[in-house]
Structures are given as C-alpha cells and as structure tokens.
Amino acid sequence: xxxxxxxxxxxxxxxxxxxxxxxxxxxxxxxxxxxxxxxxxxxxxxxxxxxxxxxxxxxxxxxxxxxxxxxxxxxxxxxxxxxxxxxxxxxxxxxxxxxxxxxxxxxxxxxxxxxxxxxxxxxxxxxxxxxxxxxxxxxxxxxxxxxxxxxxxxxxxxxxxxxxxxxxxxxxxxxxxxxxxxxxxxxxxxxxxxxxxxxxxxxxxxxxxxxxxxxxxxxxxxxxxxxxxxxxxxxxxxxxxxxxxxxxxxxxxxxxxxxxxxxxxxxxxxxxxxxxxxxxxxxxxxxxxxxxxxxxxxxxxxxxxxxxxxxxxxxxxxxxxxxxxxxxxxxxxxxxxxxxxxxxxxxxxxxxxxxxxxxxxxxxxxxxxxxxxxxxxxxxxxxxxxxxxxxxxxxxxxxxxxxxxxxxxxxxxxxxxxxxxxxxxxxxxxxxxxxxxxxxxxxxxxxxxxxxxxxxxxxxxxxxxxxxxxxxxxxxxxxxxxxxxxxxxxxxxxxxxxxxxxxxxxxxxxxxxxxxxxxxxxxxxxxxxxxxxxxxxxxxxxxxxxxxxxxxxxxxxxxxxxxxxxxxxxxxxxxxxxxxxxxxxxxxxxxxxxxxxxxxxxxxxxxxxxxxxxxxxxxxxxxxxxxxxxxxxxxxxxxxxxxxxxxxxxxxxxxxxxx
Amino acid sequence: xxxxxxxxxxxxxxxxxxxxxxxxxxxxxxxxxxxxxxxxxxxxxxxxxxxxxxxxxxxxxxxxxxxxxxxxxxxx
Numbered sequence: 001x002x003x004x005x006x007x008x009x010x011x012x013x014x015x016x017x018x019x020x021x022x023x024x025x026x027x028x029x030x031x032x033x034x035x036x037x038x039x040x041x042x043x044x045x046x047x048x049x050x051x052x053x054x055x056x057x058x059x060x061x062x063x064x065x066x067x068x069x070x071x072x073x074x075x076x077x078x079x080x081x082x083x084x085x086x087x088x089x090x091x092x093x094x095x096x097x098x099x100x101x102x103x104x105x106x107x108x109x110x111x112x113x114x115x116x117x118x119x120x121x122x123x124x125x126x127x128x129x130x131x132x133x134x135x136x137x138x139x140x141x142x143x144x145x146x147x148x149x150x151x152x153x154x155x156x157x158x159x160x161x162x163x164x165x166x167x168x169x170x171x172x173x174x175x176x177x178x179x180x181x182x183x184x185x186x187x188x189x190x191x192x193x194x195x196x197x198x199x200x201x202x203x204x205x206x207x208x209x210x211x212x213x214x215x216x217x218x219x220x221x222x223x224x225x226x227x228x229x230x231x232x233x234x235x236x237x238x239x240x241x242x243x244x245x246x247x248x249x250x251x252x253x254x255x256x257x258x259x260x261x262x263x264x265x266x267x268x269x270x271x272x273x274x275x276x277x278x279x280x281x282x283x284x285x286x287x288x289x290x291x292x293x294x295x296x297x298x299x300x301x302x303x304x305x306x307x308x309x310x311x312x313x314x315x316x317x318x319x320x321x322x323x324x325x326x327x328x329x330x331x332x333x334x335x336x337x338x339x340x341x342x343x344x345x346x347x348x349x350x351x352x353x354x355x356x357x358x359x360x361x362x363x364x365x366x367x368x369x370x371x372x373x374x375x376x377x378x379x380x381x382x383x384x385x386x387x388x389x390x391x392x393x394x395x396x397x398x399x400x401x402x403x404x405x406x407x408x409x410x411x412x413x414x415x416x417x418x419x420x421x422x423x424x425x426x427x428x429x430x431x432x433x434x435x436x437x438x439x440x441x442x443x444x445x446x447x448x449x450x451x452x453x454x455x456x457x458x459x460x461x462x463x464x465x466x467x468x469x470x471x472x473x474x475x476x477x478x479x480x481x482x483x484x485x486x487x488x489x490x491x492x493x494x495x496x497x498x499x500x501x502x503x504x505x506x507x508x509x510x511x512x513x514x515x516x517x518x519x520x521x522x523x524x525x526x527x528x529x530x531x532x533x534x535x536x537x538x539x540x541x542x543x544x545x546x547x548x549x550x551x552x553x554x555x556x557x558x559x560x561x562x563x564x565x566x567x568x569x570x571x572x573x574x575x576x577x578x579x580x581x582x583x584x585x586x587x588x589x590x591x592x593x594x595x596x597x598x599x600x601x602x603x604x605x606x607x608x609x610x611x612x613x614x615x616x617x618x619x620x621x622x623x624x625x626x627x628x629x630x631x632x633x634x635x636x637x638x639x640x641x642x643x644x645x646x647x648x649x650x651x652x653x654x655x656x657x658x659x
Numbered sequence: 660x661x662x663x664x665x666x667x668x669x670x671x672x673x674x675x676x677x678x679x680x681x682x683x684x685x686x687x688x689x690x691x692x693x694x695x696x697x698x699x700x701x702x703x704x705x706x707x708x709x710x711x712x713x714x715x716x717x718x719x720x721x722x723x724x725x726x727x728x729x730x731x732x733x734x735x
Contacts, residue, residue, distance in 0.1 A: 030730045034680045049729040051684055055721050081721065209721065236709060239728065481726070488728040 030489050032482035048496075050488050052239040057083040057209070058472050059246040060229050062216045062271060065093030066192070066455035067434025068250035069199040074463025075246075076206035079472040083242050085211045085231050087266065087558075090200045094252055094264045095455065098192020099303035099377060100168060101184035102148075102452040104141035108162040109182035112173070114138045115649050117183060119175045121450060124334050125443020126585035126595065127618060127654040128284070130640035133412035133439040135649050137450075137457045144456045145185050153198040155187055156374070166374070167308040170334040170447040170659070180332060184449040189303050189377040195452055214240060215558055216270060217487040219247065219278045219430070222479060226278075226416075226429035230484035232491060234558060237551030239491075241484055243476055246466045249275065249416075249432040250459065253404040254569040256562075259508075259515035261401035262294050262301040266562075271436040273565035275408050276572070280418055280427060281622035281635065283438040284406035285569065286576035287586050289446055290520050292338040294400025296358040298385040301402065302378050302395060304448040307331040309374050311363045313342065314394065315350040321359075326659035333659035336445045336586040339399035343520045353396060360394035399520050403451060405442040405586065406573075408432040409622065409637070412439060412644070414462035419622055419637040431466065433458035440620065443639075444585020494560045495551070499543035503560045506544060509537050510563075510570055518574050523590045527578040534574050538567055538630035567630075572623040575632035582617040601654050613638065618654070664689070667710060674717045680725035681717065 032052075061072040064086035072084040086093070105114040118138040122129055149155060149163065156164040168184035187194040213234045220228040220241065228243040251271030255263025272282050292313070293302040307313070312320045312331050325341040326333035333341075342359050351357050363371060368391045371379055375390075382388045382395045409417050414437070416430040434455050441454055517530025541564065548556040582596040583589045596617040598610045613619065613636070622635040643651045668689045675681030695702055716722055 030728050032726055032728055034724065034726045048731075049727055052726045052728055053716070054723045054726065056723050057721055083721070209719070236713065482728075485728060489730070492730060 030482075030485050030492075032485060034481075048492055050237075050239050050492070052241060052484070052488070055083065055240060055242050056476055057081050057242060057244040058470070058474065059083070059248065059466055060085060060242045060244045061248040061250060062086075062229055062274075063093070063250035063252060063434070063436065064088070064090035064210070064212075065250060065252055065434060066095040066195055066199060066452060067436075067459040068093070068248070069196070069203050070456050070459025071248045071250060071431075071433055071462045072208045073199075073203040073206045074460050075466060076208045078463060078467040080246075080466065080470075081472060082208045083211060083244070084208050085214045085216055085229060085242060087213060087215045087234070087270070089212050090203070090210070091196055093196060094267055095196045095452075096193050097262075097264065097301065098195070098452055099189045099301060100305045100308075101166065101186030101191045101449040102145060102195070102456075103168065103171065103183050103447070103449040104145040104185055104453065105138070105183055106142050106145060106163060106165065106185065108158060109165045110173070112181065112183060114141060116173055116175055116178075116181065117141065117171070118643075118649055119652055120171050120181070121441065121447055122652045123176065123655075123657055124170045124445055124447040124450075125441070126445055126657055127443065127597070128287075128440065128584060128620070128639055129443030130412070130440050131643045131651045132640050133441045135643040135645070136412045136461070137439075137441050137453060139649070140457045140460075141453055144453065144460070148195065148198060148456065151198050151202045153187065153194050155185055166305055167332060168448045169304050169307070169332045169338070170329070171332075172329075180329070184305070184308065186305060188373070189305050189375045191452060195456075211240070211242075215561065216251070216274065217491065217561070218484065219274050220479060220483045221278045222483065224427065225477075226427060227477065227479050227483070230487050234553060237554070239484070239488055243479060245429055245470055245474055245476060247430055248414075248462050248466075249408055249430070249436050250434045251436045253407070253435040254566060255401050255404070257510060257514050257566050257570040257573065258288075258401040259511040260294070260299045260398075262291060262299055263401070268562035268565050269404075269569035270562070270565045271432065272407055273568040275416070276568045276625050277627055279624065280416065281409065281624050282406060282572055283409035283620050283622055283637070284440060284444075284576070285404070285572045285623060286580055286621060287405035287444050288401055288518070288573065289335060289403040289405060289586050290339040290399035291402030292335055292342055292399055293361050293395075293397040294402070295382070295385045296353070296396035296398045299400050300381055300385045301400075302361060302381065302397060303375075304332075304335070306361060306363055306375060306378060309370060310366050311361055312365075313338070313397075314360050314362050315345045316352045316356065317350060319350075321345050321350070329659035334445055335448060336588070337659055339520050339586075340588055342399055358396045358398045361397045362394040363390045364392055364394065403446055404435060405438065405440070405444065405446055406621075407436045407438040409620070410437045410439050412461070413465040414439075414458050415465060419635065424637070431462040433462045438620075444587060490564075491557070491561070494544070494546060494564075495554065495557050496549060497544045497546045497560070499545045501540055501543050502545050502547075503556065503563055506537060506540055507563050507566070509540070510534070510567060513537060514570055514574065518577050521588050521590050522577055524578070524581075527574065530574050531578050534571050535630055538571055541567060568625055571630055571632055572625060576621045576623050576634060579634050580617060580621065584617065595657075597654055599654075602656055664693075667707070671710075671714055671717065674714060678717075678722065678724055680727075684725055
C-alpha cells in the first residue's frame with residue numbers, strides 16, 4: 001500500500017516538472033530560476049546567465065567607512081547577525097583621508113560645555129540643521145571620543161597626557177561670546193586614518209561577515225519596506241541578494257560629480273542613487289561644501305587644522321584678507337564664509353600666481369617644530385603635490401569640493417524618512433548614517449571636525465535603534481523570488497552597451513558642467529543653463545559604450561555603474577540649486593544674496609508677520625528623479641527647531657550669521 | 660592535481676547538498692575549468708584561491724540558495 005501511495009506522489013511530481021514553480025517571467029526578458037539552467041536551453045552560450053546567491057542576515061550595512069564599521073560592529077555587539085557589504089576594503093574607504101579631527105566638548109584646553117558646541121553647530125548650519133539631531137550629536141560627543149580612545153585611537157596629547165584639542169573653524173565659547181574654542185581632538189593631521197584603522201581593528205573582535213569588493217546595486221524594496229540589498233561580486237561576477245529586516249546605508253558622499261574635488265575616485269554617491277531608484281527622496285543635495293584649502297591644481301586637501309594651528313590666508317598683496325570678511329574669527333570662520341571670501345579676492349584681482357587664480361596659505365611664520373609635530377601629513381602633501389616646503393614658502397590653495405551636506409533624509413535615530421501629507425514617515429527597515437545620510441546635523445554648511453563625529457555618533461545610533469526595535473534571529477518576511485531583477489537587467493545592459501560615447505567622456509562632461517555651473521557662487525542663468533546641459537548629459541547615458549564584456553573584475557562595468565549613480569546625484573544637485581532662490585550656508589546665489597527665513601531676523605521681530613511655508617526658504621529640499629526621463633521633482637520639508645529636551649538644552653532661534 | 664581537484668569538488672558538493680540550486684552550478688564550474696592545462700599553474704592557483712573563498716561562503720550558515728537570472732540574448 002505504501003508503494004502505491006509513493007507511485008502517485010512521483011507521478012504528481014513529474015507532471016509538475018513541465019513548468020517548475022520557481023520560474024517567474026518578467027517584462028525585461030529576465031527569468032529567475034532555482035534549479036540550475038533552464039532545461040529547454042538550446043545552447044548555453046546564447047544565454048546571458050547570472051548566478052545569484054541568497055543570504056539571510058539580521059542586518060546588512062552597505063559601506064565600511066567610519067559610519068559603516070561603527071554600525072556593523074555595534075550591531076554585532078548587540079547580538080545581530082550582521083553582514084557588511086563594501087566595494088572597497090574597509091581601510092581604503094574615504095574616511096581614511098580625513099585630516100582635521102573630531103569635535104567634542106571635553107574641556108581639556110579650557111572650560112567647555114557641549115551646549116556651546118550645540119550653538120556653534122546650529123549657527124554653522126545656517127539654521128537649516130535639525131536641532132534635535134544636533135542636540136543628540138553634541139551631547140554624545142564627549143562619550144564617543146572617550147569610547148574611541150578606549151578602542152585605542154592614538155590621539156595627540158597635551159603635556160599632562162590629556163587629549164590635545166586644537167582650534168577649528170566656527171568653534172566658539174559661551175554661545176559665540178567667549179572667543180575661539182579649542183575643541184577639535186586630533187591625531188596630528190591624520191585623524192581619519194587613525195579613526196578608520198582603530199574602528200577596523202575593533203571590528204575584528206566581533207563576528208560581522210564582511211563582503212569585501214562587492215558593489216551594491218540596489219535596495220530590495222517591497223510594499224514600501226526595505227527587505228535587503230542586491231550586490232555584485234567583482235571578483236567572480238556573481239550576484240548576491242542580502243535579505244534582512246534592517247539595512248543601513250553608509251556609502252559616503254559624491255564629490256566625484258565635480259571636476260575638482262578632494263574626494264577619492266570611489267566617492268560616487270552609490271547610496272543616494274540606490275535610494276533614488278527605490279523612489280525615495282534625497283534631502284538638501286544642493287548644499288555642497290567647498291573646502292577653502294585644497295591644493296591648487298591637484299585638489300588634495302590641506303586641513304583646516306593648519307589655520308587652527310595659526311596658519312593664515314594671504315592674497316597677492318600679502319594681506320591677511322580674512323580680517324576684513326570675518327573680523328572676529330578671521331581665518332577660522334565657517335568654511336563657506338572663507339571659501340566665498342577667497343573667491344571674491346580672486347575675482348577682484350588680488351589672486352596669486354601667474355594667472356591670479358588662487359590664494360596662498362602661509363605657514364612659515366609658525367615654529368618648524370610645531371609644524372613637524374602637529375602637521376606632518378600636510379607638510380608631506382604640500383611637498384609632493386605643490387612642490388612647496390611649508391617652513392619656507394606658502395601653499396597655493398583654492399576652494400575645492402569636499403563634502404556633501406545633503407543625502408538620505410533620516411531622523412535623529414538614523415531611520416530613513418519620507419514626507420507624506422505634511423508629516424515625517426519612517427521607511428521600515430531602512431537606516432542611514434555618515435556622509436550618505438542627512439540627519440540633518442550639518443544643515444546648509446558643515447563645521448570642520450563635525451563629520452568624523454557624525455560618523456561615530458550616528459553609526460552607533462543606527463545600531464542602537466535597530467537593537468531597540470528588533471530582535472536577533474527574527475524570521476524574514478517573504479520576498480518575491482525575482483526581486484532585484486531590474487538591477488541585473490541594468491547590469492547586463494551596461495555590460496553589453498554598444499553606443500558611441502565612452503564612459504570617461506560622459507563623466508568628464510558631467511564634471512565640467514557641474515564645476516562651471518554649480519560652483520561657489522551661483523547665478524540663476526548659469527544654473528538654468530547647467531540644468532539643461534545636465535539633462536542632455538543624462539540622456540546621453542543611453543548612448544554609452546563599454547568595452548570589457550567580461551564579468552570578472554570588469555572595472556569598465558563598475559565605473560559605468562558608478563557613473564549612473566553620480567548622474568542621479570548631479571541632476572538632483574543642480575536642479576535643487578536652481579530652485580532655491582536665496583543664499584544660505586554653502587549655497588550662495590549672486591542674484592539672491594540674502595537668506596529668506598519665515599521672519600526677517602535682521603530687524604526686530606516685534607510686529608513682523610510670519611511668512612507661509614511656501615514663501616520662505618528655511619526648509620529642507622526633498623528631491624526625487626524619474627529614472628527613465630531624468631526629470632527631477634522637488635518637494636520641501638520643515639526644519640526641526642526643537643531640541644530633544646528644552647530644559648537640558650534650549651533650542652537656538654535663528655539670528656544673523658556673522659563671524 | 661586532478662586528485663586535488665576531485666577532492667576539492669567533493670568538498671563543494673558536500674557543502675552545497677542541503678542548499679537548493681548549488682549542485683548544478685558547482686558541477687558546471689568544475690566541468691568548465693577541467694580543460695585547463697596541468698602546466699598552467701598560475702591559472703589553477705588563482706581558481707583554487709577563489710574557490711576556497713567561495714567554499715567558505717557556501718559553508719556559511721547564512722548562505723541559503725543559488726538561483727539564476729538568465730536572459731536569452733536572441734530575444735533582445
């Protein structure tokens with residue numbers, strides 16, 4: 001009788017063999033199949049096949065820089081089974097290039113209070129920063145730095161063995177009234193390098209699974225919830241789907257949209273692009289920080305710490321011109337103020353060099369011993385990239401693209417949000433931290449040394465939030481079997497692209513357009529022209545030509561995918577900039593030179609009527625892109641003006657921003 | 660080296676047994692690379708190193724299944 005039953009079962013199974021249930025057809029002609037090759041395949045060579053490995057984790061972190069590593073081992077520490085997917089080896093992430101330091105109100109050099117740091121950051125952001133996130137960051141700062149020290153980070157020390165803190169741009173005491181603050185904890189001028197190596201070393205203690213040299217393609221979204229990431233292994237060309245309930249984006253910025261930037265070639269805004277393709281908005285992308293001191297020509301970074309140690313900027317007349325633009329802070333004013341001042345000096349004919357197109361950073365008036373101990377890295381950089389001996393000659397510098405204040409919008413806990421019906425709404429399963437995120441702690445302009453702080457504080461915040469809202473080992477919700485198919489179709493399309501324009505050419509066009517049309521000073525006509533040019537360049541991506549048809553270590557393919565990501569960032573940046581008709585922080589418009597808030601804070605507030613939301617500009621931009629047409633749609637979201645606890649730390653009402 | 664390849668393939672087959680979709684691919688990969696000359700040491704060693712990494716990943720408890728996205732090029 002048992003034999004009879006089994007014969008029926010076998011027959012039932014064999015009749016269903018004709019259409020295996022795991023085959024799902026799709027409109028892009030890609031078929032997903034579990035049981036190896038399709039049986040009706042005539043010749044295997046005719047089929048473009050991509051093996052896709054499925055992994056299940058409790059949490060996936062995309063990016064292994066400062067923020068990514070901190071989130072990954074924070075999650076592993078909390079017991080979550082964590083994967084860290086990164087296109088670069090962790091110690092090669094761009095965090096390693098950070099020089100200046102990390103701000104924290106430890107009070108080692110003089111009496112200090114985190115509320116003064118809070119005030120400086122709010123003012124630095126030109127009142128576009130969300131004060132609850134800033135409160136969170138500045139309050140956590142001392143604990144975060146102490147935690148880093150306990151991890152073994154080799155901070156520079158004072159005579160009595162405490163962490164050495166140097167002066168940095170925009171930092172003051174007593175809410176701006178007590179002079180320059182010394183709050184930036186540093187490791188000579190190689191803080192990012194030490195930070196990243198310390199975090200990497202620490203992360204090895206935990207059992208995070210690292211997927212190194214895996215290029216994340218897209219988020220796996222279903223019903224508005226993020227259920228994981230799909231990535232491409234560069235080593236063997238296989239596709240990997242990382243399914244998890246919690247995905248953290250820590251992919252860094254997108255400096256490479258500009259021709260001249262201090263960023264690595266790998267800063268291509270992959271996270272922002274993944275979020276855009278998922279139909280979610282990006283926030284405040286028009287705010288691109290131009291660091292005052294990038295080496296003229298090479299674009300390499302000379303840290304603000306030079307000015308913190310006493311370096312000064314001089315024009316062709318040998319004048320310390322910052323005294324005119326920022327009488328109190330002088331060379332240590334906020335970065336956007338300094339960049340604008342330098343650009344004005346050059347424009348008015350007081351630039352240095354044969355073409356009068358840069359200014360000088362003078363360090364030779366400082367004792368050589370101090371330069372050797374506190375600034376060894378830039379001494380070397382200046383010699384290699386500018387041929388300058390810093391103890392004898394000044395360094396030629398120019399404002400260079402350095403940081404992106406904008407990114408994936410999150411709340412102060414690190415959860416990604418959208419804005420629906422006038423309310424912030426959390427996207428379940430998705431988190432972001434670091435430069436890729438926009439919490440927003442930096443608002444319209446970032447203060448120096450706040451970024452490294454942002455990384456560790458919000459990296460940890462994401463891990464804590466995930467630990468709070470979930471449990472390790474939770475069962476995953478079902479996902480449709482062919483999830484991620486569009487990403488593979490796109491990869492295949494790019495791999496076999498046979499247009500007429502090569503990747504490097506399209507990239508150069510984009511970079512030159514952005515550099516010329518969305519620079520330090522922006523005007524309506526130039527921006528509009530830039531928008532039209534960028535739209536045309538976006539369309540030209542249809543005509544892209546790639547040369548390498550292989551699947552193993554195909555850098556042509558990876559660079560083209562990165563270019564797709566850069567393109568999405570660039571169009572959102574320039575369209576958001578064109579739409580914002582005011583000057584705020586790093587976004588300076590020559591045709592709209594004033595800040596347009598809901599009240600005119602330059603005049604007495606009594607008797608003024610508040611402007612309505614669509615009449616003023618103290619709001620966050622939310623941009624989305626229609627991937628097929630490249631059309632950018634803009635929306636807006638109010639700034640959060642309440643701190644986390646009004647009694648502990650009262651919010652700062654807007655005021656005129658001068659240094 | 661054929662003995663080494665055989666034992667290496669057995670490790671893969673054992674690791675992939677319980678996880679759907681891996682066995683056909685493992686067989687294909689070994690079959691495809693079986694015609695490499697014995698003297699082509701660099702190529703063999705590269706594939707072996709890569710294979711070790713892939714085996715570790717296959718054995719990992721978080722790796723669940725292998726599928727394929729395929730597109731008949733004739734249809735495009």
